[in-house]
Amino acid sequence: MIDWPLAELLPHAGNMILIDQVLAFDEEQIHTRLTVRPGGLFNRADGSLPAWIGVELMAQSVAAYAGCQAREKGNPVKLGFLLGTRKFECNVEHFPVGSELTIHSLRSLEDANGMGVFECHLTGPGIHATARLNVYSPPNEGDYLVERAPS
Known part of the structure; x- marks a missing residue:
C-alpha cells in the first residue's frame, strides 16, 4: 500500500478524485482501488455509478501511475490527457453502492x-x-494551460 495522498499524485482536486487508494505500483503497472459511495458528482439517484465512469476510473489509475513515477524520482506531478479509449467493455450497467x-x-x-x-x-x-487507454503527457505542459489571444 502506498501512503502518498492521492491529491499529491493526481492533477485533480476535491470531488474529482474518484479513486481511494494506490495499492501497489512498479515500473510497468499500478493497482488502485475504490469503494462506491453515494453522493458523488457522477452517482445515479440510487447511489450507484454508471459503468461508463469506469473509463475515468481507469484514467485516474493511469494518472496515479504517472504521479507515483514522478514522486519516486523526486519530480513534480505533471498534467496528462486521456486521448481516447479502445474497446471499453463492461459486463454491468452500473457499479452498486x-x-x-x-x-x-x-x-x-x-x-x-x-x-x-x-x-x-x-x-x-x-x-x-x-x-485500452491512449494517454498523452506533454513535455511542456504550460503550453496547454495558457490562453492565447485570438489572431
Whole structure:
C-alpha cells in the first residue's frame, strides 16, 4: 500500500478524485482501488455509478501511475490527457453502492514524446471491465494551460 495522498499524485482536486487508494505500483503497472459511495458528482439517484465512469476510473489509475513515477524520482506531478479509449467493455450497467472496485493498469507503450498506451482492467463483485487507454503527457505542459489571444 502506498501512503502518498492521492491529491499529491493526481492533477485533480476535491470531488474529482474518484479513486481511494494506490495499492501497489512498479515500473510497468499500478493497482488502485475504490469503494462506491453515494453522493458523488457522477452517482445515479440510487447511489450507484454508471459503468461508463469506469473509463475515468481507469484514467485516474493511469494518472496515479504517472504521479507515483514522478514522486519516486523526486519530480513534480505533471498534467496528462486521456486521448481516447479502445474497446471499453463492461459486463454491468452500473457499479452498486458499497462495491469495492480494483483497477489494474499495465503500460504497454510509452514514448519519449509523452504518448502512452495502457491496458486496464476494473474488477469487483460480479464486475469486469476492460479498456485500452491512449494517454498523452506533454513535455511542456504550460503550453496547454495558457490562453492565447485570438489572431
